[in-house]
Amino acid sequence: MLESIQNTQSISREELDAILQTQDSFLIQELHKKAQQTATQIYGNKIYIRGLIEFTNYCKNNCYYCGIRNGNTKADRYRLTTEQILSCCKTGWNLGFRTFVLQGGEDPYYTDVKICQIVQEIKSKYPDCAVTLSIGEKSEESYQAYFNAGADRYLLRHETADEEHYRKLHPQQMSLNNRKNCLKVLKKIGYQTGCGFMVGSPGQTVDTLYQDLLFIKELKPEMVGIGPFIPHKDTPFADQPAGTLDLTLRLLSIIRLIHPHVLLPATTALGTIDPKGREKGILAGGNVVMPNLSPVNVRDKYKLYDNKICTGDEAAECKACMAARMKSIGYEVVTDRGDYKV
Ligand code: SAM
Ligand code: FES
Numbered sequence: 001m002l003e004s005i006q007n008t009q010s011i012s013r014e015e016l017d018a019i020l021q022t023q024d025s026f027l028i029q030e031l032h033k034k035a036q037q038t039a040t041q042i043y044g045n046k047i048y049i050r051g052l053i054e055f056t057n058y059c060k061n062n063c064y065y066c067g068i069r070n071g072n073t074k075a076d077r078y079r080l081t082t083e084q085i086l087s088c089c090k091t092g093w094n095l096g097f098r099t100f101v102l103q104g105g106e107d108p109y110y111t112d113v114k115i116c117q118i119v120q121e122i123k124s125k126y127p128d129c130a131v132t133l134s135i136g137e138k139s140e141e142s143y144q145a146y147f148n149a150g151a152d153r154y155l156l157r158h159e160t161a162d163e164e165h166y167r168k169l170h171p172q173q174m175s176l177n178n179r180k181n182c183l184k185v186l187k188k189i190g191y192q193t194g195c196g197f198m199v200g201s202p203g204q205t206v207d208t209l210y211q212d213l214l215f216i217k218e219l220k221p222e223m224v225g226i227g228p229f230i231p232h233k234d235t236p237f238a239d240q241p242a243g244t245l246d247l248t249l250r251l252l253s254i255i256r257l258i259h260p261h262v263l264l265p266a267t268t269a270l271g272t273i274d275p276k277g278r279e280k281g282i283l284a285g286g287n288v289v290m291p292n293l294s295p296v297n298v299r300d301k302y303k304l305y306d307n308k309i310c311t312g313d314e315a316a317e318c319k320a321c322m323a324a325r326m327k328s329i330g331y332e333v334v335t336d337r338g339d340y341k342v
Contacts, residue, residue: 002027002034002257009258010217013210019250020206028250035253035285038260043287047331048263048338049322050099050132051092051293051315054302055080059105061136062171063159065201067232067303068105074234076301079109080294082118088293088315089122089129095319096335099130101155101290106136115142116149123150130337132194137178140185147189154186157196157225161215162208169201183219192340194223194263199251200243201229209251216259222340223288224255224262227269230305245274249284256285263288263340272309278322279329288338289326291318 001018005011011019019031056079057068068075080088089100100122104110110118119131133146134155143154158179160166166176186193197212198204216224228243248270256264265288266281274280278289292299292310299311310318323333 035256051097056104103134155194161211192222196225198229227267
């Protein structure tokens with residue numbers, strides 16, 4: 001079965017069910033091994049690092065799972081100034097980061113003009129770097145303006161490709177159609193585009209996951225971000241169970257096999273549910289890690305879920321820690337923009 005998935009780069013609903021349900025540890029080991037080999041054939045033992053800058057935790061949306069949702073009145077809100085963002089980039093640049101990921105809630109304070117200014121300033125100071133934006137659903141005009149300002153990549157997890165499941169995770173005002181459309185527009189404009197979803201989000205089933213995989217095959221994104229859902233105490237999903245390490249690793253491997261060139265991070269959420277989660281994510285087919293470059297005094301405030309790791313460490317410590325972790329499993333973090341390899 002694994003050979004067929006690998007050779008055809010596709011998976012049937014039945015094969016997905018079999019892989020997600022099996023207790024056969026040998027089969028799962030083989031799955032991870034094949035995925036890891038696929039990644040190393042394309043990217044070698046190089047791991048790309050992205051400097052994550054969480055620049056605002058204000059958000060106009062109210063996603064039921066998210067700790068910085070608008071309805072969470074307990075969230076301690078902050079915004080970084082352009083100077084603060086540039087200072088994070090400077091620190092990151094000196095540490096060898098060549099990709100900066102600007103992530104935030106959907107915060108209308110950052111108008112298109114402001115976002116374009118920030119992107120332009122980063123690109124003019126660090127022409128060899130890539131800028132990734134992850135700031136939610138915008139109009140085609142806005143996406144085009146950011147692209148013209150120099151943004152290279154855009155991360156927008158689709159969250160789930162199943163309409164009914166999407167409704168369980170989001171209030172009525174939000175729409176899966178719009179989210180999918182945003183992703184198509186981003187690709188059309190020329191961004192290296194990332195979709196993705198949480199593993200184990202409330203209401204997720206084999207069927208919804210199968211829809212996610214079909215959507216990935218259809219969109220052909222350059223990046224896919226998946227990590228476990230982890231509850232946040234001040235959200236409607238406070239009492240829901242977290243997604244598991246095992247399921248996340250199985251899905252990382254499947255995604256690598258059906259979409260081999262994808263840039264696939266071992267996420268902070270994976271490191272949060274297991275102390276060696278990121279190492280295990282790489283050994284299951286991941287090839288990207290995203291250490292935090294946000295100022296330490298705001299780290300704890302960008303709390304999407306409880307018990308988030310690395311909230312107290314300076315950027316240099318995070319980078320050194322990540323390099324050591326990757327070295328311990330035979331990989332090397334590299335100073336490189338880390339673009340998608342066709
Ligand atoms: N506002 C932007 C957007 O909507 O794409 C980017 C920020 S949003 C917080 C980034 C991602 O965090 C979401 O796409 C979601 O998958 C993830 N996330 C939010 N709450 C989470 C939770 N409780 N557990 C794990 N991941 C979560
Ligand atoms: Fe907007 Fe989570 S609800 S970033």
